[in-house]
Amino acid sequence: MILMMRIAVVFFALLTLLFTPSVLYAAPNADGLQASMDAVWVITAGALVFFMQAGFAFVESGMTRSKNAINVIMKNYTDVCFGSLVFWMVGYGLMFGANSSGWFGSDHFFLQHARAEEYAFLFFQTMFAATAATIASGAMAERTRYWPYIFSSMFTIGVIYSLFGSWAWGGYYGGKGWLSEMGFIDFAGSTVVHSIGGWVALAGIIVLGPRLGKYGPAGEVRTIAGHNLSSVALGGFILWLGWFGFNAGSTVSATVDIGLIALNTHLAAASGAVGAVLMMAVVQQRVLMTMTVNGSLGGLVGITAGCASMAPGFAVTTGLVAGILVVIGSYSLERLRLDDVVGAVSVHGIAGAWGTLAAGLFMTGNLFNLDQAIVQLTGIAAAFLWAFPLALLVFWTIDRTVGLRADSQHEQRGLDFAEHHEVGYPEFQAEQLHKGVQ
Amino acid sequence: MNSNATVTQRHTQVDENEASRRRRAIFKALHPYMSKTQLLEALWMWEWDHADGAAFELARFLRAVCLTAELKARQSEIRRSLIRQMSLPLVELGPDPWPLMRNYAQSMKKEKEPEASAPVSDLSASSADQPESSPGTEVMVYVITHVLDAMLQKNPVYCARVRNWVAGHLISVAPIAYANEFSEWLITQSPPPTVELAPDTMSRIVNLLYICGCEYFGPVQVDKMLHLAISGAEALPVATRFNPRDLL
Numbered sequence: 001m002i003l004m005m006r007i008a009v010v011f012f013a014l015l016t017l018l019f020t021p022s023v024l025y026a027a028p029n030a031d032g033l034q035a036s037m038d039a040v041w042v043i044t045a046g047a048l049v050f051f052m053q054a055g056f057a058f059v060e061s062g063m064t065r066s067k068n069a070i071n072v073i074m075k076n077y078t079d080v081c082f083g084s085l086v087f088w089m090v091g092y093g094l095m096f097g098a099n100s101s102g103w104f105g106s107d108h109f110f111l112q113h114a115r116a117e118e119y120a121f122l123f124f125q126t127m128f129a130a131t132a133a134t135i136a137s138g139a140m141a142e143r144t145r146y147w148p149y150i151f152s153s154m155f156t157i158g159v160i161y162s163l164f165g166s167w168a169w170g171g172y173y174g175g176k177g178w179l180s181e182m183g184f185i186d187f188a189g190s191t192v193v194h195s196i197g198g199w200v201a202l203a204g205i206i207v208l209g210p211r212l213g214k215y216g217p218a219g220e221v222r223t224i225a226g227h228n229l230s231s232v233a234l235g236g237f238i239l240w241l242g243w244f245g246f247n248a249g250s251t252v253s254a255t256v257d258i259g260l261i262a263l264n265t266h267l268a269a270a271s272g273a274v275g276a277v278l279m280m281a282v283v284q285q286r287v288l289m290t291m292t293v294n295g296s297l298g299g300l301v302g303i304t305a306g307c308a309s310m311a312p313g314f315a316v317t318t319g320l321v322a323g324i325l326v327v328i329g330s331y332s333l334e335r336l337r338l339d340d341v342v343g344a345v346s347v348h349g350i351a352g353a354w355g356t357l358a359a360g361l362f363m364t365g366n367l368f369n370l371d372q373a374i375v376q377l378t379g380i381a382a383a384f385l386w387a388f389p390l391a392l393l394v395f396w397t398i399d400r401t402v403g404l405r406a407d408s409q410h411e412q413r414g415l416d417f418a419e420h421h422e423v424g425y426p427e428f429q430a431e432q433l434h435k436g437v438q
Numbered sequence: 439m440n441s442n443a444t445v446t447q448r449h450t451q452v453d454e455n456e457a458s459r460r461r462r463a464i465f466k467a468l469h470p471y472m473s474k475t476q477l478l479e480a481l482w483m484w485e486w487d488h489a490d491g492a493a494f495e496l497a498r499f500l501r502a503v504c505l506t507a508e509l510k511a512r513q514s515e516i517r518r519s520l521i522r523q524m525s526l527p528l529v530e531l532g533p534d535p536w537p538l539m540r541n542y543a544q545s546m547k548k549e550k551e552p553e554a555s556a557p558v559s560d561l562s563a564s565s566a567d568q569p570e571s572s573p574g575t576e577v578m579v580y581v582i583t584h585v586l587d588a589m590l591q592k593n594p595v596y597c598a599r600v601r602n603w604v605a606g607h608l609i610s611v612a613p614i615a616y617a618n619e620f621s622e623w624l625i626t627q628s629p630p631p632t633v634e635l636a637p638d639t640m641s642r643i644v645n646l647l648y649i650c651g652c653e654y655f656g657p658v659q660v661d662k663m664l665h666l667a668i669s670g671a672e673a674l675p676v677a678t679r680f681n682p683r684d685l686l
Binding site (some may be wrong): 065211212213214215217222224225241408409412413432433434435 | 469513596641642645648649651652653654655656657658660661664665668681683686
């Protein structure tokens with residue numbers, strides 16, 4: 001009997017504990033709950049942006065020949081690593097630190113002791129910085145030396161991207177960037193992230209020159225096909241998925257606004273691909289899968305600036321035009337003898353510039369406002385005039401000092417073996433032009 | 439290989455009369471300085487790469503054809519002669535060399551056909567009459583010969599240009615005596631050099647072939663040609679004494 005009573009007491013005690021958590025833990029208030037949800041959303045979105053690196057890796061390696069696949073993936077993989085450290089050390093402070101001058105942030109370097117939401121914000125912004133840095137790797141693939149590329153990538157994150165970012169987005173800790181002060185709209189970074197990356201890539205390919213044999217003796221353009229176009233498509237899908245975090249996460253809070261942002265993002269990607277397909281049909285080119293993927297990426301880049309501030313119909317227009325521009329840009333660059341292996345300049349630079357203008361033109365409640373368009377054009381021009389000449393100078397200096405372009409023998413052997421002493425596909429690679437991994 | 443129609447198609451910016459006048463002027467200007475073969479190859483180079491270009495194409499053309507030390511030394515003189523001939527009235531120029539060019543192209547094609555079935559082309563066959571060459575050189579000669587054979591099958595004119603270009607650039611990677619001897623072999627099919635070079639130097643020579651081959655045939659094609667040549671060399675008895683992959 002006593003035993004039964006003891007069991008009953010224990011049972012009721014456990015039951016009481018089970019159904020009275022509020023007794024033990026204080027119920028969060030509405031603000032606390034919102035802060036928690038914000039943090040969860042920002043970290044989730046940041047993780048999605050990080051996943052975009054996998055998309056870049058698939059797209060870029062797929063578009064290169066099998067003898068250079070490891071090299072371009074190594075660049076993708078390690079520019080995130082080096083770049084994240086550089087952004088934590090200096091980039092974040094320059095970009096978001098107290099910005100009294102409007103030109104650069106001046107504190108919060110090596111962020112150590114901060115509020116919880118600051119850590120989440122830094123995490124999210126680090127993923128953005130890594131995205132900006134990795135854009136150039138694809139454009140410059142198959143003929144760029146590894147270490148000089150990594151150095152240029154760190155410079156891009158630490159200086160080029162972060163300083164421009166402070167003009168457009170600066171002032172998280174006080175003050176405001178000069179472009180932001182003018183009313184420049186770039187919600188998630190069509191210009192800040194993508195055009196900056198695209199213009200850096202443009203400078204890189206100008207200094208490097210084309211790959212061996214890209215152009216024939218009479219100036220004809222040769223297609224140097226990538227080794228795995230299936231992975232290009234997979235990379236496109238991964239980037240598309242990651243972009244929902246890229247754009248919707250830029251609210252930096254868990255709000256209902258993310259519905260419109262995600263929808264606009266998706267519609268622009270779809271219409272970007274449609275625009276590219278239609279453009280290829282109009283100019284009587286074959287409808288290339290690689291260009292179609294790039295069209296959707298162009299649509300995503302294009303909508304990034306205005307995804308939170310335009311109606312879905314305009315998102316479709318923005319994406320459609322971006323897809324068309326990607327095709328025109330890619331063919332134009334080829335004619336100019338600029339060898340952009342993955343089409344990064346068209347996708348990120350040109351579509352980013354268009355998207356930034358579109359964000360001003362199609363702004364809900366302020367449609368086709370000329371003043372806003374001028375502000376947008378100012379931001380677009382500032383990005384180009386800042387990033388392109390500076391990157392050109394950096395690449396040129398690297399090229400003249402330690403050398404940016406891989407030796408022609410390394411280009412012959414493939415950079416996988418020449419730079420890393422690794423082979424991507426030892427069982428299948430038909431034409432290994434090197435001594436083999438011993 | 440190249441018909442009149444093809445050439446006419448290429449002259450999109452220059453009419454056929456003007457194209458003919460330029461060919462005649464070039465033939466007359468270069469005739470005193472070059473052998474017949476060199477001259478016809480130079481004319482084909484003009485036809486393919488420079489005929490549609492503006493006036494300043496002449497300078498690029500001259501740089502491209504004056505590859506030997508002798509021609510380089512006389513390049514200014516040749517340029518003056520060329521400019522003079524270009525400005526002459528039509529009646530003072532000789533006949534159009536087009537028939538000669540066409541015959542040359544056809545003879546190149548015919549020359550190639552029996553080679554296609556032969557295991558080794560003339561270039562490496564000529565090495566058989568020579569004192570035994572070192573294993574490395576033997577393998578390199580085999581590889582270069584087979585890559586050039588593959589190029590010849592694709593486009594004899596481009597192949598000739600690749601040969602000339604490599605010959606003209608050997609001096610940048612090999613000792614001068616060797617470079618001269620090797621150039622002679624590449625251009626005139628004289629016996630190949632027998633002296634052993636360091637593997638690194640030989641791989642540089644193969645790389646020269648690769649660089650120029652990429653421009654004329656595209657990197658994917660040249661990768662295949664080089665791979666096939668290396669695979670063939672790996673089956674040679676001499677491959678036990680010199681690994682053909684040391685050339686890569």
